[in-house]
Amino acid sequence: MIPVIEVKDVVTHYGSRKILNHVNVDIQPGEIMVVMGGSGSGKSTLLRHLIGLERVSAGSIRLLDQDIGHMSHHELTRFYRKLGVAFQGGALFSSMTVGENIMLPLREHTNLDEKTMAIMVRMKLEVVNLAGFEHLMPSELSGGMLKRAAFARAVIMDPALLFCDEPSAGLDPVVSSSLDELILQLRDALNMTIVVVTHELDSAFRIADRITVLDKGEVLTIGSVDQVRASTHTRIQDLLNRRFEETILDPDEYLARLTGESI
């Protein structure tokens, strides 16, 4: 099967600092690939390359069998119709309603009738469980709702490829788990290929078909959840063990986070 995302021997320098060092990743159609790693591992840089925000220093990135490194700005803009990106903070425009934010890609890239666009927006709000919220401003939404709205905007064009930056970051486990369900649902219903960048291990294990573990700009391993769990690589084990430390870290602090009240 031909991969829909091919990262081939990618190297990235920021000045003399090497951020990515000969990274190779292939992602198959309909696959959910989770890219994991600690701070400074290069996962965010890889994501910026994948969504065309930053050019690689060497190597190539092919999406849907096209080399995005050789696209002109105009070609890349047209190609963006096939990509959806759910940014970490939501990245909704604060001066627009939730519905206007979600409709924005349709207005920019299509000539659809106003009524069609409005129905599409409401359908996507139904899917992300935000029905009836279209007239609210982003400032009126909670963190979890903002992420859901960001997902709705990311998939409004039914993209072939969906990229999610830290979808669970800063959310409580219940909301985080429901977002994971949403990612799985989107893949199953719309047959999207999804790349999720995260450092949340629980979430990664719930949704991943395969996991790419990055460390200091290099790929430590690419494998299924079971393969990553079973890895004897020291750095991978360090990453996995940190999960359990975090889980039992501080019950009082965790309780306070959930209730919004300190003890």
Next chain:
Amino acid sequence: MEHSVHVQPNGHIVSFSGEIDLENSPAARTRLLEVVEYATTVFVDLTAVTYMDSSGIASLVEAYQRAKKTNVAFVLISTSPAVLRVLQMARLDKVFTIHETLEHAQHAKH
């Protein structure tokens, strides 16, 4: 996408085939809204549709709402998992009347 309209004694059959996407869903919408204007029963045959995106589904929703307002029966025929999954995700499988074959649809009461 290709489409055709056949008039039969028990209703108008609008048949689509291929992919219905952002590029061609406006044509599908126009045709559906036209047929709903003068038909009493509309069978939308999607069995040969290989892919339908949200803009196609939105066109179906709009035409269905128009049909309901004017008491026109509006029935979908589809067995395509690609179409049914998208309808299910937006819970529209609970809204539309969907039959597996045109024969079933024509023999059912609407």
